[in-house]
Amino acid sequence: MTSIEIALKMGVGLRTYQDFEKGKGDFDLWKIRRFAKATRSDAIGIVLAVMYGNPKIAIVVMRSKFLMTGWLSFVELWRTLGDRIRLIPSTQVLLGMRKTGEHLQQFLDRRAASMEAWLETSLDELYEDPEEAEDE
Numbered sequence: 001m002t003s004i005e006i007a008l009k010m011g012v013g014l015r016t017y018q019d020f021e022k023g024k025g026d027f028d029l030w031k032i033r034r035f036a037k038a039t040r041s042d043a044i045g046i047v048l049a050v051m052y053g054n055p056k057i058a059i060v061v062m063r064s065k066f067l068m069t070g071w072l073s074f075v076e077l078w079r080t081l082g083d084r085i086r087l088i089p090s091t092q093v094l095l096g097m098r099k100t101g102e103h104l105q106q107f108l109d110r111r112a113a114s115m116e117a118w119l120e121t122s123l124d125e126l127y128e129d130p131e132e133a134e135d136e
Contacts, residue, residue: 001039009038042068 001009007017011034020031027050036043042058044067049058061067078085111117 006035006038010034036068042066044068044071 003017003021004014007014010017010031012020012031019025020028020035029047032046032050033043035041036046042061042065045058045061048067049055081088
């Protein structure tokens with residue numbers, strides 16, 4: 001997407017978007033939310049990337065929306081448990097996350113062995129720019 005396209009989708013002027021992109025001005029959650037919606041990226045990933053000074057966080061979760069999905073899961077859990085959620089010790093949350101991690105590892109192992117993964121890798125190689133491959 002071009003800067004103009006993103007600015008239009010965010011509902012802001014081009015200069016405002018360019019300043020936002022450069023990190024000028026105050027930390028603005030409204031703009032981050034608008035940017036994430038316009039680019040279909042993960043708003044929480046962007047916030048954490050800024051907070052911790054690590055842009056890789058936003059890049060890694062951009063496609064999967066991993067952190068936004070985690071937030072949605074929390075909201076769903078909160079709807080179910082209400083304020084009782086405060087009674088859950090952090091050790092139980094950690095155990096639950098470890099179980100989730102095991103489940104996701106199994107998913108990734110199955111996916112890596114699948115025809116879908118082979119096809120995706122083969123297509124990436126097919127469309128690879130020969131000049132970029134030589135530079136590496």
